[in-house]
Amino acid sequence: MLRNSDPLRLLGCWLAVILPLTLTHFRAFAEIDFDILAxxxxxxxxxxxxxxSWVRKPWFLTGALWWIWQIICTIKPVLQGEHGGGGALIQSVIAIRFLVAAAALGEWILPDALWRRRMLWVTFGCTVYIAAxxxxxxxxxxxxxxxxxxxxGTLTxxxxxxxxxAPxxxxxxxxxxxxxxxxxxxKMPQRVLLQGGALLAAAMIMVLAGQRMPFALAMFGLCICALMHKPMRLTAFIGALGVPFLVMLTRLVSPGSFHHLITLTRCQLEHFAASPYGQIYTRVMVMALHHPLMGYGYDGYRHHCNQASSFVEPTWLSKIAATHPTFPVCVQHPHNLYAQALMNSGVPGLVIFSCLIVSILRVVWPGRAGTALQVGLFSAIFIQYWPFTSSSDFLNLPLGGxxxxxxxVALSYKHVPFTQSFPPLQDEPISEGEYGGSHVRRT
Known part of the structure; x- marks a missing residue:
């Protein structure tokens, strides 16, 4: 069992438990929470x-390499006065704190079954609260x-x-x-009824929210869960047939959500090059062609986008993208994690960042013996870092947090010797010993 005599660890455990609450409503405290955990x-x-020993894990080594390369790419423009001052360099230096905090949760705090359950219950409570x-x-x-x-007309x-x-x-x-x-x-009829009702309720909430990308990612994530968790495949297939009817129903009960979800999406897809996202990605491509090796440093898109307005677009790009945007394309970030990596640290940084995401997905892969909860965690992380989507900054809270x-949470399950699929929050009975510095008692 947890050694309560260690105040350092006890503080870390309570910080982990309140982390979902801070991410839900107290962004500044969430930043502090991550910093203190690290x-x-x-x-x-x-x-x-x-x-x-956690430093030698492949996913963290890849993350450290990405961090170091981004710092190197930020130093030169800052020293030459071409960047947003020393603040950009400081931000690039302390960016590693989020990876260290994730390692703290997975390697130190949450391998303890008791604290993992507590944090999960708080997380699920926040989920129900947002949906409600x-x-x-x-x-x-x-x-x-x-x-x-x-x-x-969308719901907030x-x-x-x-x-x-999005969260x-x-x-x-x-x-x-x-x-x-x-x-x-x-039994089959009862199981299909209960699971189908839960899936349709979740789909209805996401449809009512009226946000295109979160809805698409949630449905994508449910498909991944169904493929990896055999007992819910039939239910998910039946539930998928009802999603179009939910969307059409939204046209009656929430016209604003329907317009944002369907009408505006269709319009933007038909004219993507002239849409806000198309214009941003065009500017990203032009900027990347001018600085392909080291990019523009941390927050490079924000600080150098206006300067790039004078860059000459290649002929092939001019043919598919509108030359004169009708709205300001110089926003805080390029609205895509991989475009952001390209802007901050060039093609090498993009490659390293992609390897980091692959390493993360590989380490949290639940495998055949994984529980349903592990499948859900893997699916959530997969859509969080899915490349073909608009997203916030990689390190931006609350979504990045x-x-x-x-x-x-997903990393913590790698310290459990064996798994069982039911009940989902009943942690595995393991012998008393230390995993990541925590003592876990036999249940």
Whole structure:
């Protein structure tokens, strides 16, 4: 069992438990939470023999290589006065804290079954809370705090702006897998009814939210879960047949969501090159062609986008993209993780970053013996880093923070000697011993 006499570790455990709460509503505290977790883990590792073994893990080594290369790419433009001041260099230096915090969760805190369960329950509570806020706003026109829908008709959930659907699309997958696993042993009609109802309820919430990409990613994630978890394949197939009807129903109960989800999506796909995303990606391509080796340093797109307006586009790119954008393309980041890596550290940085994502997916792969919860975690991490999507900054909170938190939870299961599929939150009975510095008692 956890040694409560170690105040350093006990503080880290409580920071892990409240992390989902801070990511839900207290972004500044979430930053502090990650920072303290990283520092505590480094202090703990320095005091313990072989505690720095986590540094040698392939996924962390790849992440450290990406971090170092990004710093190197940031130094030159900062010294030449071409970047956003020393702040960009400082941000690039401390970027490693998120990977260290994820390692702290997966290697130090959450291998303990008790604290892993506590954090999961808080996480699932936050998931239900966000979904309930969206549902409440769909019915009554305002959320729990009296805030109305967004100006374009989409639902905002517990926030003033429509940013609830993105984290919900990730968090809802492990929760659904836990629920489905609870019903796996029921007879076929009852199991299909319960699992199908849960899947359709989740799909309805995502449809009502009215956010195109989170809805598509959530459905994609459910497909991955169904492929990897055999007991829910039939239910998922039946549920997929009902999704088009849910979308059409939204046209009646939430026209704003339908317009944002279907009408606007169709328009942007038909004229993608002239759409906001098409214009941003065109600028990214032009900038990358001028600095392919080292990119522009940390936050390079934000600091150098205006300068790139004078760059000459290649002929082949001019033919497919509008030359004169009708809106400002110089936003905070290029709205794609891989485009961001290309801007920050050039083609080598993009390759290293891609290897980092592959290493992460490889280490959290649940395998045949994985539980339903592990499948849900893998699916959530997979769609978090899916390349063909618009996304926020890799290190930006709260969405980036949810990704690192889920990574830490998934990593913690690699310290469990063997798994069982039911019940999903019943952690595995393992003998008393240390895994990542934690003592786990036999259940």
């Amino acid at each position: 520092v505590l883990f480094l202090v703990y590792s320095s005091r313990t023999e072989e505690a720095f 806020q969206i549902g409440f706003q769909a019915v009554f026109g305002v959320n729990f705090f009296g805030q109305p829908r967004f100006s374009d 959930g517990p926030y003033a702006h429509p940013r609830a659907a 919900l699309s990730r968090l809802i997958l492990p929760l659904l897998m836990v629920l489905c696993a609870c019903w796996d042993r029921k 949810w990704g690192f938190m889920l990574l830490g």
